[in-house]
Amino acid sequence: xxxxxxxxxxxxxxxxxxxxxxxxxxxxxxxxxxxxxxxxxxxxxxxxxxxxxxxxxxxxxxxxxxxxxxxxxxxxxxxxxxxxxxxxxxxxxxxxxxxxxxxxxxxxxxxxxxxxxxxxxxxxxxxxxxxxxxxxxxxxxxxxxxxxxxxxxxxxxxxxxxxxxxxxxxxxxxxxxxxxxxxxxxxxxxxxxxxxxxxxxxxxxxxxxxxxxxxxxxxxxxxxxxxxxxxxxxxxxxxxxxxxxxxxxxxxxxxxxxxxxxxxxxxxxxxxxxxxxxxxxxxxxxxxxxxxxxxxxxxxxxxxxxxxxxxxxxxxxxxxxxxxxxxxxxxxxxxxxxxxxxxxxxxxxxxxxxxxxxxxxxxxxxxxxxxxxxxxxxxxxxxxxxxxxxxxxxxxxxxxxxxxxxxxxxxxxxxxxxxxxxxxxxxxxxxxxxxxxxxxxxxxxxxxxxxxxxxxxxxxxxxxx
Amino acid sequence: xxxxxxxxxxxxxxxxxxxxxxxxxxxxxxxxxxxxxxxxxxxxxxxxxxxxxxxxxxxxxxxxxxxxxxxxxxxxxxxxxxxxxxxxxxxxxxxxxxxxxxxxxxxxxxxxxxxxxxxxxxxxxxxxxxxxxxxxxxxxxxxxxxxxxxxxxxxxxxxxxxxxxxxxxxxxxxxxxxxxxxxxxxxxxxxxxxxxxxxxxxxxxxxxxxxxxxxxxxxxxxxxxxxxxxxxxxxxxxxxxxxxxxxxxxxxxxxxxxxxxxxxxxxxxxxxxxxxxxxxxxxxxxxxxxxxxxxxxxxxxxxxxxxxxxxxxxxxxxxxxxxxxxxxxxxxxxxxxxxxxxxxxxxxxxxxxxxxxxxxxxxxxxxxxxxxxxxxxxxxxxxxxxxxxxxxxxxxxxxxxxxxxxxxxxxxxxxxxxxxxxxxxxxxxxxxxxxxxxxxxxxxxxxxxxxxxxxxxxxxxxxx
Numbered sequence: 043x044x045x046x047x048x049x050x051x052x053x054x055x056x057x058x059x060x061x062x063x064x065x066x067x068x069x070x071x072x073x074x075x076x077x078x079x080x081x082x083x084x085x086x087x088x089x090x091x092x093x094x095x096x097x098x099x100x101x102x103x104x105x106x107x108x109x110x111x112x113x114x115x116x117x118x119x120x121x122x123x124x125x126x127x128x129x130x131x132x133x134x135x136x137x138x139x140x141x142x143x144x145x146x147x148x149x150x151x152x153x154x155x156x157x158x159x160x161x162x163x164x165x166x167x168x169x170x171x172x173x174x175x176x177x178x179x180x181x182x183x184x185x186x187x188x189x190x191x192x193x194x195x196x197x198x199x200x201x202x203x204x205x206x207x208x209x210x211x212x213x214x215x216x217x218x219x220x221x222x223x224x225x226x227x228x229x230x231x232x233x234x235x236x237x238x239x240x241x242x243x244x245x246x247x248x249x250x251x252x253x254x255x256x257x258x259x260x261x262x263x264x265x266x267x268x269x270x271x272x273x274x275x276x277x278x279x280x281x282x283x284x285x286x287x288x289x290x291x292x293x294x295x296x297x298x299x300x301x302x303x304x305x306x307x308x309x310x311x312x313x314x315x316x317x318x319x320x321x322x323x324x325x326x327x328x329x330x331x332x333x334x335x336x337x338x339x340x341x342x343x344x345x346x347x348x349x350x351x352x353x354x355x356x357x358x359x360x361x362x363x364x365x366x367x368x369x370x371x372x373x374x375x376x377x378x379x380x381x382x383x384x385x386x387x388x389x390x391x392x393x394x395x396x397x398x399x400x401x402x403x404x405x406x407x408x409x410x411x412x413x414x415x416x417x418x419x420x421x422x423x424x425x426x427x428x429x430x431x432x433x434x435x436x437x438x439x440x441x442x443x444x445x446x447x448x449x450x451x452x453x454x455x456x457x458x459x460x461x462x463x464x465x466x467x468x469x470x471x472x473x474x475x476x477x478x479x480x481x482x483x484x485x486x487x488x489x490x491x492x493x494x495x496x497x498x499x500x501x502x503x504x505x506x507x
Numbered sequence: 508x509x510x511x512x513x514x515x516x517x518x519x520x521x522x523x524x525x526x527x528x529x530x531x532x533x534x535x536x537x538x539x540x541x542x543x544x545x546x547x548x549x550x551x552x553x554x555x556x557x558x559x560x561x562x563x564x565x566x567x568x569x570x571x572x573x574x575x576x577x578x579x580x581x582x583x584x585x586x587x588x589x590x591x592x593x594x595x596x597x598x599x600x601x602x603x604x605x606x607x608x609x610x611x612x613x614x615x616x617x618x619x620x621x622x623x624x625x626x627x628x629x630x631x632x633x634x635x636x637x638x639x640x641x642x643x644x645x646x647x648x649x650x651x652x653x654x655x656x657x658x659x660x661x662x663x664x665x666x667x668x669x670x671x672x673x674x675x676x677x678x679x680x681x682x683x684x685x686x687x688x689x690x691x692x693x694x695x696x697x698x699x700x701x702x703x704x705x706x707x708x709x710x711x712x713x714x715x716x717x718x719x720x721x722x723x724x725x726x727x728x729x730x731x732x733x734x735x736x737x738x739x740x741x742x743x744x745x746x747x748x749x750x751x752x753x754x755x756x757x758x759x760x761x762x763x764x765x766x767x768x769x770x771x772x773x774x775x776x777x778x779x780x781x782x783x784x785x786x787x788x789x790x791x792x793x794x795x796x797x798x799x800x801x802x803x804x805x806x807x808x809x810x811x812x813x814x815x816x817x818x819x820x821x822x823x824x825x826x827x828x829x830x831x832x833x834x835x836x837x838x839x840x841x842x843x844x845x846x847x848x849x850x851x852x853x854x855x856x857x858x859x860x861x862x863x864x865x866x867x868x869x870x871x872x873x874x875x876x877x878x879x880x881x882x883x884x885x886x887x888x889x890x891x892x893x894x895x896x897x898x899x900x901x902x903x904x905x906x907x908x909x910x911x912x913x914x915x916x917x918x919x920x921x922x923x924x925x926x927x928x929x930x931x932x933x934x935x936x937x938x939x940x941x942x943x944x945x946x947x948x949x950x951x952x953x954x955x956x957x958x959x960x961x962x963x964x965x966x967x968x969x970x971x
Contacts, residue, residue: 229766260786306844330844330879363877365876394930398877398900418929418930419930478938485909
């Protein structure tokens with residue numbers, strides 16, 4: 043230990059001697075003199091005492107570094123070199139604008155035994171089980187890049203699972219919690235190349251329904267591994283969550299929109315995930331969900347023959363419009379399943395939901411469409427391919443308030459002799475013929491006397507103040 | 508001249524190790540035989556500039572830090588000449604030119620220019636601040652703020668390609684200046700000339716604030732290519748127009764994550780097109796997308812997950828999503844996952860209330876998929892030369908679709924598989940001038956080839 047301290051001191055002195063412009067004094071001196079000391083320092087968490095060996099408690103060092111990040115002498119950038127940093131209390135960023143937290147690399151799944159951290163940055167939770175690793179309140183224009191957030195150290199997790207193979211290890215509750223402060227939205231931030239592993243939730247937006255502006259985040263190259271929920275939204279202001287390239291493995295749910303919406307996902311791979319998207323809210327404030335190129339599959343071992351689900355949507359009092367473009371159901375081994383789960387549909391579409399699939403491939407029963415009186419559920423599938431099940435038999439179940447249509451679909455028969463690979467359109471729909479309006483007639487715009495659903499909730503007089 | 512690079516390389520062999528940074532990019536400033544660019548000759552750098560340049564060369568820096576050249580970024584000092592010098596130095600670097608603008612507010616009084624350069628990297632410490640870059644004083648954001656004559660241009664890039672602009676903000680006025688006085692006209696103007704296009708640039712995490720125009724592609728409508736730009740994590744705030752395309756060669760403008768508030772027209776395509784938008788939040792803006800042209804060169808516009816709303820007292824104001832008037836050309840527009848948050852529109856007592864969300868003009872074909880409408884949707888108005896078309900699939904209407912649509916004799920629409928707010932399907936509504944032609948499925952369909960061979964298209968397709 044003493045030896046290590048000496049080495050570190052030497053390193054610091056060495057740095058100061060060689061690079062006067064990147065002065066260590068920056069962390070204590072808030073004054074800035076651009077003429078002489080022109081290069082604001084990129085902070086290094088190790089200069090604040092972090093060790094990153096997976097043993098030392100680096101919480102205090104991170105807290106100091108977070109406190110220093112917005113000082114004038116810092117460039118607003120914190121670098122976390124490769125290593126495993128043990129964190130025992132929640133790290134909080136509050137109100138920062140335009141800062142960047144960068145690691146040296148993220149791993150594929152989380153914490154890999156033996157080769158876990160040689161070139162990667164891992165923040166590992168070792169505090170109270172159920173705790174929050176990183177929390178941001180009202181920050182904006184910030185960037186988080188290239189590191190892992192892990193809810194329990196790999197060796198601890200493995201030791202626990204050897205003793206209790208069926209239990210969940212004592213791990214973090216939330217790895218990243220985004221909150222809006224008073225009058226301060228937690229908005230317009232970016233996360234790039236971050237792996238979330240071993241926790242109840244990888245990312246959670248807001249602590250309560252009232253924190254409305256914890257939103258507008260651009261996520262790219264995100265991995266979710268061994269989580270109960272990958273991304274969870276519990277406030278109603280679901281605005282613009284953009285995910286580019288998501289890789290999820292062994293998660294119970296990948297996206298959970300308990301409230302809010304406006305989710306936009308491009309390219310998601312879900313392997314052995316119980317449910318890709320669950321929606322419980324939605325509505326006029328934010329009820330659209332668009333997912334392109336989503337692929338769902340099992341994996342070697344038992345995973346091939348388990349049933350994985352894509353969607354459960356039950357907005358009930360609100361409406362939710364969900365579109366999948368290019369969904370790929372890689373569950374052809376479902377056909378060999380002998381358990382009761384075999385009859386579980388890919389999608390459970392509840393009252394108030396309107397779901398569309400475009401250009402997708404199905405290899406297992408597609409959906410259960412269950413509306414209620416006055417709040418139906420609808421599903422439309424176009425230009426898609428059905429394997430193992432047919433639109434008229436096996437693909438759908440529906441009650442009397444559940445409606446579905448397939449348009450321009452085909453089956454997976456590629457035998458040149460068989461001309462039946464194009465399927466007839468199938469329709470279980472409450473309306474029959476379209477209303478034909480004469481093509482050359484004039485339709486006037488009418489905004490008077492409109493029956494409006496929102497009279498109870500929005501009083502115009504109040505808004506005019 | 509050859510001696511300096513060799514010396515630099517020797518120095519740099521050790522420098523990156525000491526700096527603890529990645530490999531440094533060799534920089535030999537080949538200053539002698541380059542012409543001046545924007546009125547600031549490198550032979551006459553600003554006071555102290557020559558010494559600073561020399562120091563920079565000795566250091567073998569891979570990147571020009573504007574503060575090394577004398578910029579202060581304190582919101583008071585006139586930093587124009589120093590930042591221009593940094594841009595010139597980077598432009599003269601024989602390899603990658605990099606400029607670093609640390610956090611701070613830089614007062615700019617004359618147009619900054621970059622001329623005929625590829626592979627530049629201009630970066631700040633942070634950009635795309637919410638609302639206003641100077642609002643969060645002490646934040647780690649970089650802001651270039653205009654304090655020149657009203658209506659001036661803050662930055663002009665001419666024939667710049669393959670370059671990256673990231674992590675900074677451009678503001679049309681300095682904090683403390685009132686709205687009207689000394690507000691910039693254009694924050695970023697691109698231009699090109701024959702043989703010199705401005706294309707393949709990326710803008711990442713850049714904010715544009717307080718000006719008549721945020722970004723303008725091209726000066727004149729007949730200019731060569733000002734196109735193929737990727738803009739991600741971009742903010743427009745308090746602008747007359749966010750992004751304007753002047754030239755016909757509108758090819759590939761990609762917006763990934765766009766956040767806009769208090770702006771007149773967000774995207775204004777005077778000519779050209781080929782737009783892709785992924786995730787846009789639009790708050791209190793007059794209109795999101797205005798299309799004044801289109802046609803064969805570039806008339807395709809795709810927008811995914813756009814959300815339109817207002818805040819506070821503006822809630823009852825009427826905001827529009829789309830105006831198309833391709834003006835003799837034609838354009839296709841598609842919105843998927845559009846979310847109309849204008850339920851408070853019902854409280855609007857002004858004539859604005861009757862304004863539709865979309866004005867679809869002659870020559871436009873507009874598609875909505877999977878969208879939610881809480882206010883009157885569209886006027887579909889064709890003329891005798893060109894019809895206007897609207898197709899809506901699987902959308903939610905809070906009112907009967909025909910009450911929220913209007914159309915003239917040459918405006919046509921199809922409403923397919925749409926539902927009401929409770930999810931109950933409406934009957935399809937069809938106002939369409941032609942019927943489906945059914946061709947027997949077993950036909951060996953060679954008619955088209957025969958038609959080509961017979962040269963039916965020689966005189967071009969005719970409009971009825």
